[in-house]
Amino acid sequence: MLLNRQREVRIALRPLQNFLWRLQAERRISRAQVNVCLVSEAAMHKLNREFQGKDQSTDVLSFPAEHRAASPGRPRRPRKHGHSRAPSFLGDVAICPRVARRNAKRLRRRLADELRVLIVHGVLHLMGYDHESDAGQMHSLETRLRLRFGLPQT
Numbered sequence: 001m002l003l004n005r006q007r008e009v010r011i012a013l014r015p016l017q018n019f020l021w022r023l024q025a026e027r028r029i030s031r032a033q034v035n036v037c038l039v040s041e042a043a044m045h046k047l048n049r050e051f052q053g054k055d056q057s058t059d060v061l062s063f064p065a066e067h068r069a070a071s072p073g074r075p076r077r078p079r080k081h082g083h084s085r086a087p088s089f090l091g092d093v094a095i096c097p098r099v100a101r102r103n104a105k106r107l108r109r110r111l112a113d114e115l116r117v118l119i120v121h122g123v124l125h126l127m128g129y130d131h132e133s134d135a136g137q138m139h140s141l142e143t144r145l146r147l148r149f150g151l152p153q154t
Contacts, residue, residue, distance in 0.1 A: 001031075006040040009097035012112070019116050019149070023123060026148065033090040034126060036119055044096035059099040060118040062125035064091040093122030109152050117152065120145050 002017040016036075024031055039047070045057040052061070095118050097111070104114035120142055129138035146153055 001035045003035065003037045005043070006038050006097060008040055009101055009111070011038060011097055011115070015112065016115055016119070020119055020123075022149070023120060023145070026145070027123070027127065029090065029123070029127075033088070034123060035092045036122065037092060037094050038097050039094050041096055041098045044094060044099065047094055057096060057099050059096055059103055059114075060122045061094045062091060062122045063094070064126050064128070065089045066091075090123075090126040093119065093126065095119070095122065107152070113152055116149065117146065120149070120151070 002013060002020055004011060004013055020034070020036055021031060023029075024034060041057045044059075044061070045055075047061055048054045048056060048058045051063070052058075095115065097115065100114045100118055101111050103109075104111045107114070109117075124138055124142055124145075129141065131138040131142075143153065145151075
């Protein structure tokens with residue numbers, strides 16, 4: 001599900017929702033397992049301070065429903081549906097369109113592409129990937145997904 005809880009940046013929601021569904025299908029994630037919420041810069045600043053201890057805004061944060069850490073190089077992956085241990089909810093991704101717009105401008109990208117890149121990044125974190133502790137697995141998969149969906153690299 002994609003929710004817009006900000007008014008700072010005008011966003012076309014339907015294309016982003018369709019992209020989220022395509023990404024979920026590509027990664028075999030049920031539509032019910034992920035929420036993406038677009039938030040104001042003030043709300044993102046508060047979330048980043050509260051959950052990351054960083055007193056500044058950021059573009060994307062992920063909040064996995066399962067808080068157990070994945071082993072480095074072995075991310076949690078959603079199990080196939082029908083399995084008794086299949087997760088019903090992976091978690092939430094918060095994206096700040098205002099910060100994303102600034103980043104897109106600096107990187108010379110379209111805002112729509114930047115938002116899609118952030119959705120990919122956030123969902124991979126929900127799946128247990130962590131670019132800060134793995135040996136490049138998240139970066140490699142993110143690069144492949146960007147290519148698959150025609151998104152800018154780096």
